[in-house]
Structure formats: C-alpha cells, structure tokens
Amino acid sequence: MPNAAATAVLDDVARAAALAHYRGTRSGRDKPGRYWKIDLEALELPDALQPGAGTVTFSGVALGIVACDLETAARERGALLDRAYGVTAVRSTKFGALATAYAGLGALVYVARGVAADEPIVITYSCADGQAIFPATVVLLEDGARATIVERFRAGAGALVCTTTELVTGNGSDITYVGVQTLPQDARILASRAALVQRDARVAWAFADLGAELAAASAESTIVGPGARVEVTALFFPSGDQHVDLVTSISHDVGNSTSDTIVKSAATQRGQARYLGNIRIAAHAQQSAASLRDDALLLSKQSHIDSVPALEIAANDVRAFHGATVGAIDREQIFYMESRGIEPREAERMIALGFFEPAIGRFPSEALREELRAALRAKAG
Amino acid sequence: MSATGLAIHDLHARVDEKIILKGIDLVVEPGKVHALMGPNGSGKSTLAFSLTGHPKYQVTQGGVTLDGEDLLALAPEKRARLGLFLSFQYPAAIPGVKVANFLHAARQAVRPDGLGPAKFRQLLLDKMDTLDMDPTFLGRYLNDGFSGGEKKRLEMLQLAVLAPKYAVLDETDSGLDVDALRSVGNAVTALRASDEGKNTGFLIITHYPRILQHVTADVVHIMMDGRIVKTGDAELAHRVEREGYDTIREETGALA
Numbered sequence: 001m002p003n004a005a006a007t008a009v010l011d012d013v014a015r016a017a018a019l020a021h022y023r024g025t026r027s028g029r030d031k032p033g034r035y036w037k038i039d040l041e042a043l044e045l046p047d048a049l050q051p052g053a054g055t056v057t058f059s060g061v062a063l064g065i066v067a068c069d070l071e072t073a074a075r076e077r078g079a080l081l082d083r084a085y086g087v088t089a090v091r092s093t094k095f096g097a098l099a100t101a102y103a104g105l106g107a108l109v110y111v112a113r114g115v116a117a118d119e120p121i122v123i124t125y126s127c128a129d130g131q132a133i134f135p136a137t138v139v140l141l142e143d144g145a146r147a148t149i150v151e152r153f154r155a156g157a158g159a160l161v162c163t164t165t166e167l168v169t170g171n172g173s174d175i176t177y178v179g180v181q182t183l184p185q186d187a188r189i190l191a192s193r194a195a196l197v198q199r200d201a202r203v204a205w206a207f208a209d210l211g212a213e214l215a216a217a218s219a220e221s222t223i224v225g226p227g228a229r230v231e232v233t234a235l236f237f238p239s240g241d242q243h244v245d246l247v248t249s250i251s252h253d254v255g256n257s258t259s260d261t262i263v264k265s266a267a268t269q270r271g272q273a274r275y276l277g278n279i280r281i282a283a284h285a286q287q288s289a290a291s292l293r294d295d296a297l298l299l300s301k302q303s304h305i306d307s308v309p310a311l312e313i314a315a316n317d318v319r320a321f322h323g324a325t326v327g328a329i330d331r332e333q334i335f336y337m338e339s340r341g342i343e344p345r346e347a348e349r350m351i352a353l354g355f356f357e358p359a360i361g362r363f364p365s366e367a368l369r370e371e372l373r374a375a376l377r378a379k380a381g
Numbered sequence: 382m383s384a385t386g387l388a389i390h391d392l393h394a395r396v397d398e399k400i401i402l403k404g405i406d407l408v409v410e411p412g413k414v415h416a417l418m419g420p421n422g423s424g425k426s427t428l429a430f431s432l433t434g435h436p437k438y439q440v441t442q443g444g445v446t447l448d449g450e451d452l453l454a455l456a457p458e459k460r461a462r463l464g465l466f467l468s469f470q471y472p473a474a475i476p477g478v479k480v481a482n483f484l485h486a487a488r489q490a491v492r493p494d495g496l497g498p499a500k501f502r503q504l505l506l507d508k509m510d511t512l513d514m515d516p517t518f519l520g521r522y523l524n525d526g527f528s529g530g531e532k533k534r535l536e537m538l539q540l541a542v543l544a545p546k547y548a549v550l551d552e553t554d555s556g557l558d559v560d561a562l563r564s565v566g567n568a569v570t571a572l573r574a575s576d577e578g579k580n581t582g583f584l585i586i587t588h589y590p591r592i593l594q595h596v597t598a599d600v601v602h603i604m605m606d607g608r609i610v611k612t613g614d615a616e617l618a619h620r621v622e623r624e625g626y627d628t629i630r631e632e633t634g635a636l637a
Contacts, residue, residue: 331436336473339433340483340539341461341490350486354477354522 018100025094035304036272038243046132052104054133059122064115070106080110084140084168088194096192099134099164106136111145120148129156135163143170150178159187167195176204183211191217199225206363209236209244210375218247223257232261233362238271239379249278255286263294264359267303274306283314292322349380384449386410387547391443394431401427403607409582417586419604420626425586429551433467464546468536474524481519491543508541511571533561537568544577549584566595590622
C-alpha cells in the first residue's frame with residue numbers, strides 16, 4: 001500500500017500542481033537592471049525535463065545512520081520520509097515548486113536518537129552534459145543526534161540543477177550542512193533550502209557558491225524550540241559573467257534562541273551578486289540574540305554586489321546586531337604589501353583570500369577549507 | 382652622484398597640490414646610520430613615502446639612486462626588491478592574512494633564496510627570539526587588532542627577516558613610547574650585528590631625539606619646511622634635546 005510520502009514524491013497530480021505553482025509564483029527578487037542581467041521570473045528551462053534524472057551516491061555512512069536514494073526511501077522508509085519531506089515551507093517557494101514538479105532524484109539521511117556521526121556524510125548528485133536534475137535532500141535527526149552533511153554536485157556542461165534541502169531536527173540535535181558548488185561555468189543551480197530547528201538544537205549552514213553562470217539560492221531557518229541556535233555561513237565570488245543571488249532567512253519564532261550569520265562575498269570582472277539577509281524575531285521571542293555580518297568586496301569596475309540586511313524585530317528584550325560593508329580593497333593595504341616586494345596582483349589576491357577567511361574558518365574540515373582556499377585563489381586570478 | 386649609497390638629489394615632491402619637499406640632498410652610505418629630525422610638518426614622512434613610491438606622493442624634481450640604480454623609475458615592489466625597506470609609522474591591517482604567510486611571501490619576493498617552509502620557520506623563530514617576540518605572533522592576522530607596540534615589533538621583525546640594503550624607519554611619533562624605542566633599538570643593533578645586515582644603511586626619521594639614546598647616529602640632519610637646514614654629528618641631536626627646534630630655526634632662517 002503506498003504511503004503518503006511515496007504519493008507526495010511521485011504522484012502525477014502533485015507534480016502538475018507543483019508546476020502550476022512554479023509558474024504562478026514570483027521569486028520576489030528584483031528584475032534585471034544595470035548590473036544584474038538574469039530575470040529569475042523567466043528562466044529558460046531545457047525542453048525535455050525528466051523526473052528523477054541523474055544519480056546519487058553516498059559516503060561516510062556509519063552505524064545508526066540511514067542514507068538512501070529518494071525512491072528507495074519512499075518505498076521502504078515511508079514513515080521516516082513523511083516526518084521530513086514537505087514539512088518545511090521550501091516546496092512553496094518558486095524554485096522549490098519547480099523541483100517538486102520533477103522530483104524523483106534525492107536522498108534521505110536519517111540519524112537515529114543520540115547517534116553522533118564522526119565522519120561527514122557526503123551526498124553527491126551527478127548528471128550528464130545539458131541535463132536537468134531536481135535533487136531533493138531530506139534530513140531527519142532524532143533527539144540528540146549529531147551529523148555533518150556535505151552536499152556536492154558533479155554536473156556536465158550546461159546542466160541545470162534545481163534542488164531542495166529540508167532539515168528536520170530533533171531536540172538537542174546538531175547538524176552542520178555544507179553546500180559547496182563548483183559547477184561548470186555554463187551550468188545553472190537553483191537551490192531552495194529550509195530547516196526546522198527544535199528545542200536546544202543547532203543548525204549550521206555553510207554555503208560556498210563558486211561555480212555556475214547562475215546560482216540562485218535561499219536558506220530559511222525557522223526556530224520553533226527554545227535554546228536553539230542557527231549559524232549561517234556563506235561565501236561566494238562571481239567572476240567572468242557569473243551571477244549569484246542568495247537569500248538567507250532566520251525566523252526566531254520562540255525566545256531564548258540565537259542566530260549568527262556571516263556572509264563574505266567578492267566579485268570580479270563582470271561578476272554580479274545580490275544578497276538579502278532576513279532576520280525576524282517574533283513578538284513573544286524574548287531573550288533572543290541575532291547577529292548578521294555581511295561584507296562585500298568589489299575587485300573590478302564592472303562587478304557589483306547588492307547587499308540588503310533586513311531585520312524585523314517585534315520583541316523588546318533581545319539583542320540584534322547587523323553590520324554590512326561594500327567596497328574595494330584599501331589602497332593602503334596594497335601599498336603596504338608592495339613595499340615588502342609583493343606584486344600588486346599577488347597583494348590583491350592575498351588580501352581577497354584573507355577577506356574570506358572568517359567565513360572559510362566556519363567550514364567543518366581542514367581539507368574542505370583548503371579546497372575552498374584553492375578554488376578562491378584560482379578565481380582571484 | 383656617488384655610485385653606492387641611497388643617494389637623494391634635489392628631491393622635490395608634493396601631495397595632491399601641496400609641495401612638501403623643496404630640494405632634499407642626502408646620501409646614506411652602506412653601514413651608516415643617519416637620523417633625520419625635524420618638527421611636525423617639516424616633510425619627514427613625505428620623504429619616506431616618496432622614496433618608497435606611495436601613489437599619493439608625486440616627485441616633481443630631482444632623483445634618487447640606490448647603489449647607482451634609478452629608484453624613482455621603479456614600481457614600489459621593485460624598489461623593495463632592490464633592497465629598500467620602510468618601517469611604517471601606521472602599518473595597514475590586513476585581516477585574514479597570517480603574519481607567517483605574509484613574511485614568507487615578502488621574503489621570497491625580496492630574497493628569492495627558496496628557503497623551504499621548515500627552514501623559513503626556523504629563521505623566523507630565530508629572529509623572533511632575538512627580538513624577544515612571542516611565536517604566537519606568527520598565527521595572528523597581519524596588524525589586525527595589534528596594539529601600537531605590537532605593530533612596531535612586527536615592523537622590526539620584517540626588518541630582520543628582509544635584511545634590506547637600506548632601511549628607512551619612520552619613527553616620527555614613537556618618541557615617547559619607551560617599549561617602542563627599545564624594540565627599534567634592539568632590532569637595528571641586531572641587524573647590524575648579523576651577516577646579512579652588517580652593511581645596511583639606515584635613515585631614521587624622528588621628531589624626538591630620544592630614539593638616539595637607543596641607536597647611535599653617525600650623521601644627524603635637521604629638516605624644516607621641506608629642506609635640510611643643518612647636518613652634523615650626534616651632538617646635533619643632543620642640542621635638539623636641550624634647546625628644541627626654535628634656536629636652529631632662528632639660526633638657519635628657515636620658515637615653518
């Protein structure tokens with residue numbers, strides 16, 4: 001007998017409804033302008049879209065952890081899937097709805113009560129040249145569970161990745177979710193992510209958008225239990241003609257909760273980016289603390305980064321901080337390095353890499369941090 | 382113009398539209414210590430930045446050679462590679478760039494001797510030991526959150542690690558800070574005692590004569606209103622200590 005989850009994932013009626021929702025929903029992001037060139041309301045999709053295209057593989061799966069592809073999960077782990085799939089609001093966003101319309105590829109990761117995974121669980125989605133894939137990652141942590149998940153994409157030239165991630169935590173659980181994206185220069189990625197954060201749980205997102213011609217990503221964290229903490233770290237560095245659009249949202253629905261967001265972005269050549277950082281503290285969410293730090297570095301005349309922190313605070317006994325900067329490298333920093341024999345281009349590269357360090361330092365392993373440094377160095381030219 | 386030395390000839394320079402240097406003549410010979418003293422606003426720091434090629438400072442007349450090479454024709458980083466060093470009064474902070482990595486990049490640029498990481502680290506630790514610096518400095522970000530004294534010590538560590546042919550130390554404002562004076566004195570003494578630095582020529586720029594209790598100057602110049610108005614030996618610095626700059630100003634008829 002098919003369970004609710006299997007129906008939700010694979011049902012044709014549900015697909016049609018999701019596609020209609022995609023077409024009828026606006027992204028809410030600005031239209032193209034002087035700098036930003038891509039209209040998110042009118043993306044061209046490949047002709048033949050296949051539900052379930054692409055493959056998924058896992059590594060780092062240990063005792064007490066279930067990791068399986070979405071179809072297997074729908075067939076054999078329906079009860080678990082039902083507790084997480086579609087529980088967040090991610091499927092009501094424009095690109096979340098598009099992903100739902102063609103769902104089929106995906107992963108369920110389940111961490112049992114009190115299990116602490118030492119190794120990161122790596123989920124890798126792959127597709128061929130020109131293919132469109134719609135991976136759904138669904139993570140369910142029981143009370144006291146602890147895990148690090150790293151999501152990666154291996155896509156061919158011209159690929160479209162439209163992905164959703166849903167994290168559903170248990171009380172006192174702890175999840176670090178890393179999304180590193182180094183897709184080919186002509187690929188596109190639309191990523192819609194959301195977390196439901198329960199009592200005393202910690203959710204740490206860490207995003208690095210370094211590839212693709214378009215990366216449009218959102219991450220929404222809803223704190224529903226006291227004592228919970230959300231950390232968001234994002235770094236991106238559009239170069240060439242790359243466009244990056246990121247929205248991070250944290251909703252403190254209950255009090256005694258904390259959040260800490262750090263976004264470091266740079267742009268060079270004709271690279272474009274826009275960032276919207278939403279923090280909402282509900283009226284009854286007293287004794288909450290939220291911090292949002294957002295710095296953008298422009299390395300060329302045609303590059304541009306729009307950065308908008310948006311704090312909506314309805315409670316009166318809270319601590320909220322936000323700081324944002326946008327600017328070029330300080331000429332005095334370059335001269336100082338030049339006066340030590342360092343070439344101006346190398347000085348610029350070192351300063352730009354240093355600028356990213358506070359964000360890099362929040363990624364969970366030294367191997368990952370070194371990988372990010374190397375990728376950033378290559379982009380800095 | 383002499384072939385060796387840091388030779389400054391009739392140097393005129395301006396910042397924006399304001400002419401600050403009005404004809405400086407001065408030669409720092411290898412192995413010698415020159416002190417350049419003068420009241421605030423006399424142009425001492427402008428001379429330091431003009432020598433090192435700061436883009437805000439424009440040389441309008443005259444020239445500078447370093448051991449016979451035309452310094453002013455070169456970009457700032459090329460001047461450093463030729464052997465010129467400036468210790469900054471207010472060095473820039475560069476968050477995210479570790480002191481050790483910066484020093485390695487600078488040493489490789491200035492003295493491309495291909496010291497491997499292990500040998501370079503040992504060199505750093507030796508120099509830091511000489512300068513009585515804590516090795517934890519190496520893991521900190523360049524001048525980021527450093528106190529004035531820590532910045533000064535890091536400048537002195539760079540002096541030691543780069544062992545330049547000519548070092549310009551801009552100590553304009555450090556005259557009242559005893560620790561800063563001592564660290565500059567120790568660094569200069571240590572460099573002069575080393576193989577790499579025994580022929581280093583120094584130009585120490587200062588407002589207060591007190592630094593010259595820690596470093597003995599062979600030659601002392603007094604600068605006023607963009608010109609050198611008097612040159613003498615260490616006794617001239619003692620005179621400034623006793624009398625200030627006013628009597629010298631009256632005697633030389635310098636404006637300012």
